[in-house]
Amino acid sequence: MQLTGKIALVTGAARGMGKGFAEAILERGAKVALLDTNESIGQETAAAFALKYGADMCTFVLCDVTDKGQLEGAFQQVVDRFGGLDLVVNNAGILNEVEWEKCINVNLVSVVRGCHLGLHYMGKQNGGKGGLIINTASVAGLYAFPPPVYAATKAGVVGLTKSLGMDYKFAKDGVRVNALCPSFTATSLLEEFKASEEDLRGMDDMIERGGLLQIPDVLKGFVKLLDDDDKNGAVLEVTLQGLKYRGYESGPWDLE
Ligand SMILES: NC(=O)C1=CN([C@@H]2O[C@H](COP(=O)(O)OP(=O)(O)OC[C@H]3O[C@@H](n4cnc5c(N)ncnc54)[C@H](O)[C@@H]3O)[C@@H](O)[C@H]2O)C=CC1
Ligand SMILES: CCCCCC(=O)/C=C/C=C\C=C\C=C\[C@@H](O)[C@@H](O)CCCC(=O)O
Numbered sequence: 001m002q003l004t005g006k007i008a009l010v011t012g013a014a015r016g017m018g019k020g021f022a023e024a025i026l027e028r029g030a031k032v033a034l035l036d037t038n039e040s041i042g043q044e045t046a047a048a049f050a051l052k053y054g055a056d057m058c059t060f061v062l063c064d065v066t067d068k069g070q071l072e073g074a075f076q077q078v079v080d081r082f083g084g085l086d087l088v089v090n091n092a093g094i095l096n097e098v099e100w101e102k103c104i105n106v107n108l109v110s111v112v113r114g115c116h117l118g119l120h121y122m123g124k125q126n127g128g129k130g131g132l133i134i135n136t137a138s139v140a141g142l143y144a145f146p147p148p149v150y151a152a153t154k155a156g157v158v159g160l161t162k163s164l165g166m167d168y169k170f171a172k173d174g175v176r177v178n179a180l181c182p183s184f185t186a187t188s189l190l191e192e193f194k195a196s197e198e199d200l201r202g203m204d205d206m207i208e209r210g211g212l213l214q215i216p217d218v219l220k221g222f223v224k225l226l227d228d229d230d231k232n233g234a235v236l237e238v239t240l241q242g243l244k245y246r247g248y249e250s251g252p253w254d255l256e
Pocket of ligand 1: 015035091138139181184185
């Protein structure tokens with residue numbers, strides 16, 4: 001996607017991957033709204049971006065993505081302020097197997113809503129110009145991963161993305177929908193998750209074998225999804241072995 005002059009919205013953008021995604025978008029000349037529940041860090045991040053890229057290029061919107069009204073209001077606020085919407089990054093996520101319903105609400109329910117809102121504002125059938133939605137899933141949605149509810153939410157995001165990315169839907173709405181599936185990445189998520197001791201040991205073993213990504217590694221995958229204009233319903237894995245689009249497995253129901 002040619003981002004110069006475009007308008008983007010990133011959830012969970014105060015820190016971590018979302019902050020990196022927002023900066024990658026700013027570097028390409030688009031305006032970005034940072035949505036996050038963490039007001040202090042979010043305002044700090046937005047101020048730093050405004051200093052670097054221009055005060056009119058970035059804004060922070062306090063938003064708990066699990067609150068339907070707040071998320072709808074945030075999208076409307078961004079469209080009112082910047083005059084449109086071209087790119088939505090549904091990135092906010094937590095790993096919390098204790099408050100597992102909250103994990104489902106943040107990681108899956110809010111991503112469904114974020115996709116619906118993106119389609120509402122960008123969809124050609126609604127008078128929009130078309131656009132791009134990138135959902136942050138995880139390799140936890142593709143392979144066996146110890147925390148079960150977190151894994152289920154990420155598998156849900158992968159399924160949601162593949163469905164919304166079907167050709168006949170793009171023909172109607174002109175919005176491409178793709179998923180980014182990073183492996184373990186050194187962010188605050190690793191420090192703040194709540195999982196059982198046995199799941200923690202399982203993850204430790206996996207990190208020992210599979211290694212730990214740094215945010216710049218994940219940004220390579222994000223930028224690839226920004227640049228690959230022919231991809232829709234695509235799932236891009238990011239591991240220390242590099243970037244890999246998941247195979248397009250076909251079934252008896254697929255067109256030749
Ligand atoms: N760190 C890792 O190993 C991996 C993370 N992911 C996914 O990447 C995404 C970003 O996570 P990280 O950058 O690692 O974590 P992070 O904890 O550094 O960033 C997550 C951001 O989301 C925000 N957030 C959390 N709940 C929210 C809510 N209800 N409303 C609005 N904002 C909320 C947090 O305040 C934070 O700024 C998540 O979806 C996560 O599941 C995927 C694969 C690996
Ligand atoms: C193969 C599936 C990978 C999926 C990764 C993902 O989506 C989220 C992972 C979130 C948390 C992982 C926590 C792991 C914790 C412990 O292994 C801890 O020792 C990690 C220490 C990290 C560091 O040294 O900074």
